[in-house]
Every structure is written in C-alpha cells, then in structure tokens.
Amino acid sequence: MGQQAHFITFATRDLDAARAFYIDGLGWHPLLDVPDEIVFFQIAPGLVLGLFESAKFASDLGIPVDETNVSGSTIAHNVGSPDEVRLITEAMAGAGGTTLVAPSPGAFGGIFHAIVRDPNGIVWEIAHNPGWSIAADGSVTFG
Incomplete structure (x- = not known):
C-alpha cells in the first residue's frame, strides 16, 4: 500500500x-x-x-x-503567523465552534496555536510553527 x-x-x-x-x-x-x-x-x-x-x-x-x-483526534491547519491563528480562531468561534484552547504559545515544539471544536465534535488545531514549512505542492518539511 x-x-x-x-x-x-x-x-x-x-x-x-x-x-x-x-x-x-x-x-x-x-x-x-x-x-x-x-x-x-x-x-x-x-x-x-x-x-x-x-x-x-x-x-x-x-x-x-x-x-x-469522534474521539482522540485533531485536524491541524498550519498558518503563517500568530495573528492568523487569532483571526481563524475568532472566525471558527463566530461560526459556532467552541474554543477549547485560546490562541497561546504551545507546550511542545515552539508553536503558537489554538484548539477549536466544530459543532459535531471535530477538533481543529490552528497553529503557527516557525520550524515547519509547507511547500506549494503541500509537502511538509520539519526543522
């Protein structure tokens, strides 16, 4: 496979x-x-x-x-700055999502993130991690 x-x-x-x-x-x-x-x-x-x-x-x-x-999973949406984390978190909360973790520095890996649950329980992490990059083709590079 x-x-x-x-x-x-x-x-x-x-x-x-x-x-x-x-x-x-x-x-x-x-x-x-x-x-x-x-x-x-x-x-x-x-x-x-x-x-x-x-x-x-x-x-x-x-x-x-x-x-x-839905249990024990998140979908991550990575963005270019802490301000984008804040804006998207506000938009998701305004659309009916529940903010579980307000935009803040994360405990792991130097990220700035927020956690939002959609109305059906899907949990999204909105994150800015300056140590990661995502290329135009969608490939991810760590470090």
Missing part, C-alpha cells in the same frame, strides 16, 4: 450544523454535497474531508450509531 490518504471522513450527528459551520461560517465550498447524507470538501491537493451523516456512516461500516463518535 502506498503511503498516502485521499479521504478523511467523520461521522456527523448534525449534518446541517456542519454545513452551517463550514459553508456559511467559514466560507468553504463543497466539492460534493448530498442532502441528508454527506458533504465533501477539498482541503489540500489530493485530500478530501467528508462529513457523513452518522446513521448512514454507521450503516456503511456495519456498526451501531453510538460507536461513531
């Missing part, structure tokens, strides 16, 4: 709240939006985020709905 992923999909208890957060609140444009089922967003070259209505997600996986909760 190649070392790559193309879709990250999360079960979503309230698909309408997810749409309101990402589309109306953050201004994202869906790649595909299937009412009452799933919405996909292109989030990087070759990478799509899917938000799948939880009962249909559970049915697709063959598991009970109560086993579809």
Whole structure:
C-alpha cells in the first residue's frame, strides 16, 4: 500500500450544523454535497474531508450509531503567523465552534496555536510553527 490518504471522513450527528459551520461560517465550498447524507470538501491537493451523516456512516461500516463518535483526534491547519491563528480562531468561534484552547504559545515544539471544536465534535488545531514549512505542492518539511 502506498503511503498516502485521499479521504478523511467523520461521522456527523448534525449534518446541517456542519454545513452551517463550514459553508456559511467559514466560507468553504463543497466539492460534493448530498442532502441528508454527506458533504465533501477539498482541503489540500489530493485530500478530501467528508462529513457523513452518522446513521448512514454507521450503516456503511456495519456498526451501531453510538460507536461513531469522534474521539482522540485533531485536524491541524498550519498558518503563517500568530495573528492568523487569532483571526481563524475568532472566525471558527463566530461560526459556532467552541474554543477549547485560546490562541497561546504551545507546550511542545515552539508553536503558537489554538484548539477549536466544530459543532459535531471535530477538533481543529490552528497553529503557527516557525520550524515547519509547507511547500506549494503541500509537502511538509520539519526543522
């Protein structure tokens, strides 16, 4: 298997709240939006985020709905400055997200970050790390 992923999909208890957060609140444009089922967003070259209505997600996986909760994961969005961290955190909170960690220096790796949970429990880290770089093609360099 190649070392790559193309879709990250999360079960979503309230698909309408997810749409309101990402589309109306953050201004994202869906790649595909299937009412009452799933919405996909292109989030990087070759990478799509899917938000799948939880009962249909559970049915697709063959598991009970109560086993579809998001837990123990974050999606990181890296930006160019601490001010961008602050602005994006404000936008996410204004769109209905919950700020778990206000913009501040992180405990690890010299980053400045904030942690925001979307209305369905997906946790985002908005971070500026001057020791990392992300090239135009999306490749990441540490150090």
